[in-house]
Amino acid sequence: MEKTEFLHKSNTRAFQESIADLFRDNVRGSAMRRALMGYLFIAPTVVSLLVFTILPIIASFGLSFFEWNVIEKARFVGLDNYIKLTHDTRVLRSFLTTAQIVILSVLLQIVVALLLALGVQSIKQRVLRYFFRTIFFIPILTSAASISIVLAYMFDQDFGVINYYLTHIGLPRIPWLNSPHWAMVAVIITYVWQQLGFMFIILTGGISSIPPEVLEAADVDGAHGWKKLVHIQIPMLSPTLLFAAVVGVIGALQIFEIPFVLTNGGPGDATRTVVMIIYESAFQNLQIGYGSAIAFILFVVILSLTAIQFILSRYWVFYQ
Amino acid sequence: MNTRRISRRDFMRNAILTSAGIYMAGCGMSSTSKPASSPTVSSQATHVRMQGTLQIAFVGTQVANSQKVIAQDFEKAHPGVKINFLPIQGKDWNDYFTKILTQIASGSVPDLMTVATEGIQLFAGKGLAYPLDEFVKQDKEAIREYFADVHPSLVEAMMYQGHLYALPFDFNAANMFLNMNLFSQAGIEYPRGNWTKDDFYDIAKKIAALGGDGAPYGYGWVIRLWGSWTPWIYNNRSNLLKEDKWQGGQWLWDTFYPDNPAAKGRSGGWRWGEPIANTPENVEALDFMVQLAKEHITPSISAGGGGLLQGFFTSDKLGMTPAGGFWAGGLHNAGMKPDEFDVQFFPKWQTQRHLFGTAGLVMMEKSKNKDLAWEYIKYWVSKPVMQYILSNNDTTPVRRSLATAKQYANTGPKHWSVFYDTLTKFPDTAPIPAPTWYERMNTIFTKYTSLAMSFSQTPQQALDNMQKEMEQAYEQEGGK
Numbered sequence: 001m002e003k004t005e006f007l008h009k010s011n012t013r014a015f016q017e018s019i020a021d022l023f024r025d026n027v028r029g030s031a032m033r034r035a036l037m038g039y040l041f042i043a044p045t046v047v048s049l050l051v052f053t054i055l056p057i058i059a060s061f062g063l064s065f066f067e068w069n070v071i072e073k074a075r076f077v078g079l080d081n082y083i084k085l086t087h088d089t090r091v092l093r094s095f096l097t098t099a100q101i102v103i104l105s106v107l108l109q110i111v112v113a114l115l116l117a118l119g120v121q122s123i124k125q126r127v128l129r130y131f132f133r134t135i136f137f138i139p140i141l142t143s144a145a146s147i148s149i150v151l152a153y154m155f156d157q158d159f160g161v162i163n164y165y166l167t168h169i170g171l172p173r174i175p176w177l178n179s180p181h182w183a184m185v186a187v188i189i190t191y192v193w194q195q196l197g198f199m200f201i202i203l204t205g206g207i208s209s210i211p212p213e214v215l216e217a218a219d220v221d222g223a224h225g226w227k228k229l230v231h232i233q234i235p236m237l238s239p240t241l242l243f244a245a246v247v248g249v250i251g252a253l254q255i256f257e258i259p260f261v262l263t264n265g266g267p268g269d270a271t272r273t274v275v276m277i278i279y280e281s282a283f284q285n286l287q288i289g290y291g292s293a294i295a296f297i298l299f300v301v302i303l304s305l306t307a308i309q310f311i312l313s314r315y316w317v318f319y320q
Numbered sequence: 321m322n323t324r325r326i327s328r329r330d331f332m333r334n335a336i337l338t339s340a341g342i343y344m345a346g347c348g349m350s351s352t353s354k355p356a357s358s359p360t361v362s363s364q365a366t367h368v369r370m371q372g373t374l375q376i377a378f379v380g381t382q383v384a385n386s387q388k389v390i391a392q393d394f395e396k397a398h399p400g401v402k403i404n405f406l407p408i409q410g411k412d413w414n415d416y417f418t419k420i421l422t423q424i425a426s427g428s429v430p431d432l433m434t435v436a437t438e439g440i441q442l443f444a445g446k447g448l449a450y451p452l453d454e455f456v457k458q459d460k461e462a463i464r465e466y467f468a469d470v471h472p473s474l475v476e477a478m479m480y481q482g483h484l485y486a487l488p489f490d491f492n493a494a495n496m497f498l499n500m501n502l503f504s505q506a507g508i509e510y511p512r513g514n515w516t517k518d519d520f521y522d523i524a525k526k527i528a529a530l531g532g533d534g535a536p537y538g539y540g541w542v543i544r545l546w547g548s549w550t551p552w553i554y555n556n557r558s559n560l561l562k563e564d565k566w567q568g569g570q571w572l573w574d575t576f577y578p579d580n581p582a583a584k585g586r587s588g589g590w591r592w593g594e595p596i597a598n599t600p601e602n603v604e605a606l607d608f609m610v611q612l613a614k615e616h617i618t619p620s621i622s623a624g625g626g627g628l629l630q631g632f633f634t635s636d637k638l639g640m641t642p643a644g645g646f647w648a649g650g651l652h653n654a655g656m657k658p659d660e661f662d663v664q665f666f667p668k669w670q671t672q673r674h675l676f677g678t679a680g681l682v683m684m685e686k687s688k689n690k691d692l693a694w695e696y697i698k699y700w701v702s703k704p705v706m707q708y709i710l711s712n713n714d715t716t717p718v719r720r721s722l723a724t725a726k727q728y729a730n731t732g733p734k735h736w737s738v739f740y741d742t743l744t745k746f747p748d749t750a751p752i753p754a755p756t757w758y759e760r761m762n763t764i765f766t767k768y769t770s771l772a773m774s775f776s777q778t779p780q781q782a783l784d785n786m787q788k789e790m791e792q793a794y795e796q797e798g799g800k
Contacts, residue, residue, distance in 0.1 A: 070425035071446050152628075157620035158537070159632060178620040178774045261411075266622075267774035268767050283418045284759045286446075288425075 057299065064293035069286040081293035091294055093269055094277045095301075101188060101255055101273065106248040108192045110241065113199035118229070120200075121207050133204065140197035147194050148261035152177065155186050155262075180270030183263045187271050190258050195251065199244050206240030207233070238317040246309050253302050274298050371400040372689045374696055376681070377423075377433035379416040380407045386709045394699055401692060406430055412544065413438045414762055424448060431687040432696060435486060436679040437477050437751045438545065438758055441592070443682060444480040445756030450683040451483035453571075455694040460575055463487075466701055467576035469719040471743040472583040474678045475572070477751035482568020482588030486680030487701045490715040492644025493676035493742040493749065494551040496520075497651075497733075498662045502527050502536055502639045510735075511664050513745075517555070517608075520640070520667040521617075527639035528617045538617040538639045540629050541609075543769045545762050546677050546752050547642040549609045554750070557670040558601035560765065560790075561753045562593030582747060592755035595790035597765075598783035601670070606772055606779035613773060621773040630654060633661070642666065644676070645716030645739040648731045652713065658732025665738055665745070674742050674749040678718065716740070757797035764789045 064081055068074035085091045120132045139147065154161050155176035163173040176186040210233060218232045234241070256275040259265055265272030274294065282291025378387075383405040391403035408423075410416030417439045420430075435443060443449040456463060466487065467475065474488040498510070506526045511519060524538025541548055553559060568588030577583030596602075612618045619632070630647070632638040634654040643663075651661050666674055681700055683693045699705060703719060710717045713731045716739045717723070728736035743749055755761065764786055772782035 069446075070421065071448065156622075156628070159534075159619065159637065175620060175774065177622050180774065180776055263622075264766065266767060267770040267776060280763060283422050284414070284763065286421060 060292040061296050063289050064296050066289040068288045070288060071286075074289070077289065081290045082297075084290065085293055085297065090269060090272070091274075091277055094272050094274045097184075097269070097271065098253060098255065098273045098275075100184065101191065102249055102252040105188050105191050105195070105252050105255075106245060108188070109195055109199045109248055110203075110244055112192065113196055113203050113244075114237075116196070116200050117203040117207055118233075121204065133201070136200045137197035139194045142194070144194055144257035145261050148190060148258050151186070151190050152262050177263055178267060180267050183267060183271050187255075187259050187262060190262060191252070191255060194258070195248070199248065202240060202244050202247075203237065206237045209240075210236045235318050238313075239319055242309070242313045242317045246306055249305055249309065250302055253298065253305070370398055370692060370695070372692055373402040373404055374432065374689055374692055375404050375406055375430040376696070377406040377408055377420055377430040379410050379413070379434060381409050382407055384709075386711075390699075390705050390708065394696060398692075398695070403696070414759060417442060417759065429684050429686040431689050431693045432681045432683055434679055435682040437677040438754045438762075440478055440485050440682070441480050441589075441754055441756045442758050444483070444485050448685055449485045450685045450687065450690065451485055452487070452683065452694070452697070453483050455690075455697075456484060457571070457575075459694075459698065463698060464576060465703075466698075466719075469703070469721050471718070471720065471740075472573070472577050472580060472586050473743055473747075473749060473751075474676075474718050476569075476586045476589060477676070477678050478680060479566070479569050479572075479587075479589030481566045484569070484572060486682045487697055488678040488718040489680045489701055489706065490710065491676050491678035491718050492546075492646050492716055493674045493739065494547040494642045494666060495644060495663050495674070495738055495742060496666050497633070497641050497643040497647050498664060499527075499536075499633055499636060499639050499660070500662050501636050501660050502530065506530055506639075510662060511667075513665055514672065515664065515667050517667050517669040521612075524612065524617045524640060525615075528615075534637060536637045536639060537619045537632070539612060540618055540632060540638045540641050541621060542629060543621060543766050543773065545754075545765060546675070547644070549605060549769065550752060551642050551666050551675055552605040552608060552669070553602055554673045554675045555666055555669040555671055556601040556605045557673070558596070558599050558605070559753055560595065560597050560602070560761070561755060562596055563750070563753075564591040564593050565589070566591045582744070590751060590753075592753050595787055595794055597787040597790055598780070603779050603783050606769070606783060610772060610775070610779055614775075622770070645736075646714050648728060648733060648736070649712045649714035652731035656732075658728075658730075658734065660732075662733045662735055663738045664735065665742060671748070672746055674746055675752050676742070676749060677752050679715075755797075757793055760793040760797070761790060764793065 063074070065076060065078060066074040067077045067080070116132075116136060120129055120136070123129045123132070153159075157163060157173055157175045157178055160176070162176065167173060174182055176182050214232065214236065215228070218228050223232060254275055255273050256279065259271040259273055260276055260279075263271045265276050275298070278291045278295050278298070281287045281294060387405060391405070395401050395403060408416055408419050410419055413436050417435075420433060423429075429448075435449070440449070444451075470488060474491050475484070478484060478486040478488055500510075503510070503523075506523075506529075508523050508526060511523065520539075526538070527536055528538040530536055550560070565587035566589045569586070570588075573583050573586050577586070609618070609621070613621060619638075629638065629641050629643075630650055631654075633641060634651060634656050648663075652658070665672060681697050683690060683697065687693050701718075703721065706717050706719055707722055710722070711727075713728060717727075720740055723737065723740040725736070753761070768777070768782040768786035768789075771777045771785075772779050777785065
């Protein structure tokens, strides 16, 4: 092609438009490639969430309308399972028991973890701080079943080490696992102790992120100790506390291993939680549909409580 | 120690190879006389099926060396066969059954699985277990020696609706284990065989009165169906469910126990009827347990396995506990010397009837290797295999010929003969009540026993409530 001919063509409108199209295609192609790359990165999470969480939830919801014992064919029963559970006093009681555990254990976890986190943060020596952080975090790394087995020995009314020391200081032996009241206390103590490390690390992170100049300004203004904690630190920690509360409530609503191993839900049904009832119905009694219905109600309860916590957070959480 | 083990192993291998040869010959011979209408065990099919992989589920965390050895020997005797063990962890039989049912629900079915009395009717009732009748009939000559060595009550416990679902491998009757260190400290003699509930109470009180630092308890038990307070129900002439028997199974008694008086009146298995949890005898039995707890003769009673009890017993904190032959090996492994503990029959109350549980390999209905599975069952219950596997006395062999002084020389107890004599001396001794709805029954039983033992309900209240819930469960399960 001659140079003059090319210059002539490049000045034409058609040529200019074709160059612009090419440029747009390149931009679009690069954006698509970037998007594709993004999808590839999130694919493992999305796929595993779909396969292991969303689909089971949908399947469980579907199963809740059937009567199925695994071996014989499932039979559609409509809302029968849901109607049945509203009359099942054991199920209703298990929700109350779980609620008790949730309220007491989450409150205790947050309060104790906050005090520990504040205490550890106030330690000047870095080595000691790391030492305590590690020590407090260790229980969360240990399986709940193992902890429960060991604590069952420690809580034993007659031969347990806890009562041994209680009697040495003049206190009576406590029927930790043999009284409905004390069995609940034993479950809560064990659960709080096991979960404390998680709350502790979250709150330690929150405390570390409070700008030092804010605390120094509080000191200059004469706010010390309790006043500084209530008026400066806790409000500034409120987003972390919200996270801790939400995660704590979701976890405690699903408590299973500790009461299962420590008390087997007893004495009677004193420590039988909702998940234990789901396990018992679905896998021991092979009432898969009924177990699914209870599981779905628990899912709705968790979802509702989380939503309520976020709604209420508007009134007490302060974002910087 | 090593030398002894190798030599036993070599002996075992030879014995097993020989017995496997006999079995194979037995199969070939009997298959010719088998009716053509039963294709499962035809000689041609046997030839084809002696290939493949057998999946065997059992309760536990790992495969014991003894199991590996005998499986390897079976594989050697059957080229082309592979044995895969599937250990399933469970804190008790109930937990194990739950897990295996879940696994079956997911489509993964083993060919064979270990099942105790607790689960025989559960799996048979749900159509998951496959009856062994045809196999036993076909191989009757080869298997006759086994039945001749096994008490009929154990075989009957493995039957349901007239069909045999397992060949018992081991059993444990609830006898009374005695801590002879504490007996000696309290100046108590080994009790006579026909000791009574009152004798027991006096002994338990004396041991509990020993005092001192960490004073011992006279008697201890844990809440579960087997060996809990249920032996006191049995010896008070009662049960939790109405006892009946299934019809059928006469072919088995006629074939293998024609002249055995202990087989007279045996049936097609135990038929567990409607609940009778709150009979006056049961209330009386639970009341006695509560009395012992209130008098601090027993420690606090909670649910669980026997691990805690064994710890107390071996550390001389417990005088007596209901246990079976499995405790002999357990106490030995925990460091107790043979003369430091002993065993006696359970005390007499209205009667001296005992309860027992037995276990064996159950063939799964969905197994595609049924003939091979049957070969393994026969091999499993053969005397050399049983002797080898149970050499450490962690359970009681069902073969009477293995209840010998030699078997218990290393572990004790001195009165080892009590284990098997329980079956022969008390012919009305029966298995624990384990209907098709065993899992629900066990949950209800555990729940109300724990309420009575925590003094939250009186024995009468607890058993009335137990009865009410069991009636509901019985009705919902179709009264099977």
